[in-house]
Amino acid sequence: METELTVVTLNCWGIFLVSKNRIPRINAIADELASGKYDFVFLQEVWTTKDFERIQLRTSSVLPYSHYFFSGVVGAGLCIFSRFPIKTAFFHQWAVNGYIHKIQHGDWFGGKGIGMVEVQHEDLTINLYCAHLHAEYDRSNDEYLAHRVNQAFDTAQFISLTSKHADLVIVAGDLNTEPGDLAYRLIVHTAHLNDAALSCSSSSTETNVNKMNTFETPRNSYTSSSSLISNPFGKRIDYVAFKSGPSVIANALTCETSWPDRVSGQTFSYSDHEAVIAKLRVCKSLLGCTCNLLTGAEISISDEVKKNEILKESIEICDHALSHLQASNKMYILLSIAMFVLFTITANFEFQFVLVLRIVILFLLSFGIFMSVIWHKMEVHGILAGKLGMVIELGRCPLASGTDKVLQEPRGGGGDDIWV
Amino acid sequence: MKEMKMDITVVTLNCWGIRFVSKDRVARMAAIAEELATGKYDFVCLQEVWTTEDYERIKTRTGDALPYSHYFFSGVIGAGICIFSKSPIKSAFFHQWAVNGYIHKIQHGDWFGGKGIGMVEVDHRGLTINLYTTHLHAEYDRTNDEYLAHRVTQAFDTAQFISVTSKHADVVIVGGDLNTEPGDLAYRLIVHTAQLRDACNEVSLESSAKEVMNTCETATNSYSSPNSLKLNPFGKRIDYIAYKGGSNVNVSALSCETSWPDRVPGQPFSFSDHEAVVTKLRVSKSDANVKSLVSNDAKRETLEESIEVCDHALSHLQTSKNMYILLSLAMFVLLSMTANLELTGYLSPLIPMLRAVILFIFFFGIFMSVIWHRMEVHGILSGKLGMLIELGRPLAPETVVLPEHNVLVGGGDSKWTGVYSSNPQDCFP
Numbered sequence: 050m051e052t053e054l055t056v057v058t059l060n061c062w063g064i065f066l067v068s069k070n071r072i073p074r075i076n077a078i079a080d081e082l083a084s085g086k087y088d089f090v091f092l093q094e095v096w097t098t099k100d101f102e103r104i105q106l107r108t109s110s111v112l113p114y115s116h117y118f119f120s121g122v123v124g125a126g127l128c129i130f131s132r133f134p135i136k137t138a139f140f141h142q143w144a145v146n147g148y149i150h151k152i153q154h155g156d157w158f159g160g161k162g163i164g165m166v167e168v169q170h171e172d173l174t175i176n177l178y179c180a181h182l183h184a185e186y187d188r189s190n191d192e193y194l195a196h197r198v199n200q201a202f203d204t205a206q207f208i209s210l211t212s213k214h215a216d217l218v219i220v221a222g223d224l225n226t227e228p229g230d231l232a233y234r235l236i237v238h239t240a241h242l243n244d245a246a247l248s249c250s251s252s253s254t255e256t257n258v259n260k261m262n263t264f265e266t267p268r269n270s271y272t273s274s275s276s277l278i279s280n281p282f283g284k285r286i287d288y289v290a291f292k293s294g295p296s297v298i299a300n301a302l303t304c305e306t307s308w309p310d311r312v313s314g315q316t317f318s319y320s321d322h323e324a325v326i327a328k329l330r331v332c333k334s335l336l337g338c339t340c341n342l343l344t345g346a347e348i349s350i351s352d353e354v355k356k357n358e359i360l361k362e363s364i365e366i367c368d369h370a371l372s373h374l375q376a377s378n379k380m381y382i383l384l385s386i387a388m389f390v391l392f393t394i395t396a397n398f399e400f401q402f403v404l405v406l407r408i409v410i411l412f413l414l415s416f417g418i419f420m421s422v423i424w425h426k427m428e429v430h431g432i433l434a435g436k437l438g439m440v441i442e443l444g445r446c447p448l449a450s451g452t453d454k455v456l457q458e459p460r461g462g463g464g465d466d467i468w469v
Numbered sequence: 470m471k472e473m474k475m476d477i478t479v480v481t482l483n484c485w486g487i488r489f490v491s492k493d494r495v496a497r498m499a500a501i502a503e504e505l506a507t508g509k510y511d512f513v514c515l516q517e518v519w520t521t522e523d524y525e526r527i528k529t530r531t532g533d534a535l536p537y538s539h540y541f542f543s544g545v546i547g548a549g550i551c552i553f554s555k556s557p558i559k560s561a562f563f564h565q566w567a568v569n570g571y572i573h574k575i576q577h578g579d580w581f582g583g584k585g586i587g588m589v590e591v592d593h594r595g596l597t598i599n600l601y602t603t604h605l606h607a608e609y610d611r612t613n614d615e616y617l618a619h620r621v622t623q624a625f626d627t628a629q630f631i632s633v634t635s636k637h638a639d640v641v642i643v644g645g646d647l648n649t650e651p652g653d654l655a656y657r658l659i660v661h662t663a664q665l666r667d668a669c670n671e672v673s674l675e676s677s678a679k680e681v682m683n684t685c686e687t688a689t690n691s692y693s694s695p696n697s698l699k700l701n702p703f704g705k706r707i708d709y710i711a712y713k714g715g716s717n718v719n720v721s722a723l724s725c726e727t728s729w730p731d732r733v734p735g736q737p738f739s740f741s742d743h744e745a746v747v748t749k750l751r752v753s754k755s756d757a758n759v760k761s762l763v764s765n766d767a768k769r770e771t772l773e774e775s776i777e778v779c780d781h782a783l784s785h786l787q788t789s790k791n792m793y794i795l796l797s798l799a800m801f802v803l804l805s806m807t808a809n810l811e812l813t814g815y816l817s818p819l820i821p822m823l824r825a826v827i828l829f830i831f832f833f834g835i836f837m838s839v840i841w842h843r844m845e846v847h848g849i850l851s852g853k854l855g856m857l858i859e860l861g862r863p864l865a866p867e868t869v870v871l872p873e874h875n876v877l878v879g880g881g882d883s884k885w886t887g888v889y890s891s892n893p894q895d896c897f898p
Binding site for chain 2: 058116117118119120121122123124135136137138140141142144158160165167206207209210211213214270396404406411412415423426427429430431433434437441442456
């Protein structure tokens with residue numbers, strides 16, 4: 050069978066009380082989706098069930114099947130809408146996703162991970178994946194790089210492990226990484242995906258490449274002037290990627306950010322991100338297909354070489370993070386000791402706000418203990434697990450002789466001295 | 470597959486390796502390592518290996534017999550699970566469950582384990598074998614199981630994870646401590662939803678002989694307490710090896726035993742407080758695709774029962790959230806009331822200490838009602854939605870009443886009735 054599928058992905062910027070014009074934008078998004086143009090819809094940053102329901106009700110006649118991935122405190126913000134029946138839904142939360150105390154960034158509260166649904170369309174088994182990686186707040190000093198790299202690798206692995214039988218795999222979302230960045234390369238090359246924007250011949254010229262940008266673009270009403278100074282054309286961090294199974298051929302006919310710059314009749318855009326729309330042509334069975342591209346089963350040797358380089362680079366990032374975590378653990382211990390000392394010293398102070406001060410000190414003491422005893426180990430384990438997975442993927446199965454010793458010696462149930 | 474037929478020997482054991490708490494830990498781990506080093510086993514699934522020291526001990530000792538291994542790191546001290554293999558490990562992946570007990574239940578401690586399901590993909594003499602190991606949340610009080618909803622959600626998630634990751638595999642082997650007895654809901658969820666065969670069930674045994682298959686608190690185990698033996702004179706079966714074959718592969722269980730000696734040789738204690746389950750599987754090529762062995766009715770009933778458990782938990786969580794809010798309010802009141810209390814003499818430091826404790830409980834109450842509550846609700850709701858989809862019930866938008874987030878973090882949790890209708894008439898045609 051041969052068919053065309055139209056997919057759209059959009060980070061909807063639906064933060065309750067914070068995102069501007071949230072309700073009219075969500076309604077406008079719902080209206081556009083209700084037009085019936087799309088077979089599959091991938092949304093991120095839909096942080097309230099009210100907004101999900103709003104869209105679900107409005108689009109139910111053209112997209113009767115949908116799923117919201119609940120996770121964490123306010124998340125996961127991800128949902129998928131489908132024209133065709135959803136057979137299975139599964140959510141895999143990442144082991145690392147920012148910090149609980151970074152409230153100004155808030156990613157941790159989202160319980161982020163990768164959501165998957167399996168859809169059946171005639172004789173095509175289609176796996177759809179939606180993700181929203183940890184944001185990059187400061188490119189020159191990215192404190193979340195190791196987390197995002199781990200998320201990217203985990204995502205790629207999850208896609209690989211769950212899609213071996215699938216005829217078609219479509220991955221879409223806000224990956225918070227630009228083409229060529231390590232997280233991007235991890236997802237695309239380790240999971241052997243095609244980036245629709247790149248595999249589409251229509252987007253080869255420079256103007257077209259800039260038009261594919263999806264965030265902080267000059268035409269978006271929410272883009273700040275300061276971000277335009279550093280990136281006059283914005284950046285491309287939202288993607289549609291795909292691959293096909295052994296007896297299927299898929300290629301991207303078009304890939305565009307073709308929604309209007311403004312919600313019709315309004316002064317604002319649909320979101321602070323652009324929607325990415327891709328049209329895929331899919332053909333099952335090698336006989337009678339009119340397109341002549343590679344089938345999904347063929348992976349080139351250069352892919353394997355690229356993959357090895359990417360994995361080595363990622364392992365380095367993990368090692369760097371693990372050693373940095375040693376240092377930050379000591380900082381938290383010092384913080385706790387300092388707070389304990391302060392608490393004792395202020396025991397007999399008497400001035401107006403000493404009580405409030407002591408409450409704050411006590412809070413910081415508890416926080417320091419929690420971070421150094423509990424959080425630290427969880428973060429180390431998350432990154433270590435990622436690193437071990439990368440090592441295995443590199444094809445170096447750890448042998449028992451100790452030559453590949455990547456584990457640490459426990460100290461009182463978990464010490465962090467040895468970091469080969 | 471190169472050979473027409475091959476036998477695979479698998480063992481699973483909960484090693485009871487809790488530092489400072491488990492008795493005779495180091496000696497037992499060394500004994501476990503010795504037994505594994507005999508080379509009798511192709512694949513080994515271990516649980517409750519809570520220190521890397523013990524993992525390394527076993528890894529070093531078994532390096533010749535089992536050259537490939539993987540430890541699944543997770544949570545604060547976990548995940549406690551690891552796999553050893555005769556054949557090369559191609560991939561390893563760990564999926565942590567959304568719900569796994571409570572951070573404040575230190576006496577139970579499951580939360581700290583960061584538990585989930587670990588998987589490795591192995592290339593074993595031409596066969597692609599997916600090995601899974603897991604350790605579900607323990608059941609501490611069968612008559613009043615506060616963790617039932619968590620375990621049910623974990624079981625469903627486990628079954629789903631196995632299903633979605635094993636469609637291409639020739640053989641699927643699952644070994645672990647499921648903390649659930651045959652016939653219990655969590656057991657049925659794993660076996661029916663993932664379409665697995667329980668090796669012990671497959672090996673024909675007379676009912677009296679089945680007691681020999683029990684794996685925890687057994688009469689022959691040196692660590693079984695007299696109390697538990699009064700309740701369950703023969704112990705209970707909560708550790709399992711389960712399996713299935715892929716298309717064109719037939720897998721059957723030749724034997725399934727708890728065949729390790731009652732005592733570590735030369736010692737008065739057992740290898741662990743659990744028994745090891747040893748299974749020999751025969752794998753052969755099959756021309757026909759093996760049909761699903763579970764009736765749709767059984768699977769449907771299991772899923773419906775599980776959805777009820779989730780609904781019950783979700784409504785209970787409303788109540789417990791209100792309790793936590795009350796707790797915080799009470800602590801706040803106490804804090805204000807004790808503001809000017811003073812004891813004299815050597816008792817004087819007690820008041821500030823008491824107030825510090827009150828303050829701590831105050832923060833705890835806020836954390837539990839604002840943050841933890843939402844995470845737990847989302848974890849269970851996510852499981853429930855998955856079950857509904859698995860039941861084949863399309864979700865009709867008009868009947869959907871999803872939890873509204875409260876104002877503080879983006880919505881309110883007032884409505885809990887009829888979350889996703891399970892009545893066929895309400896479903897979208």
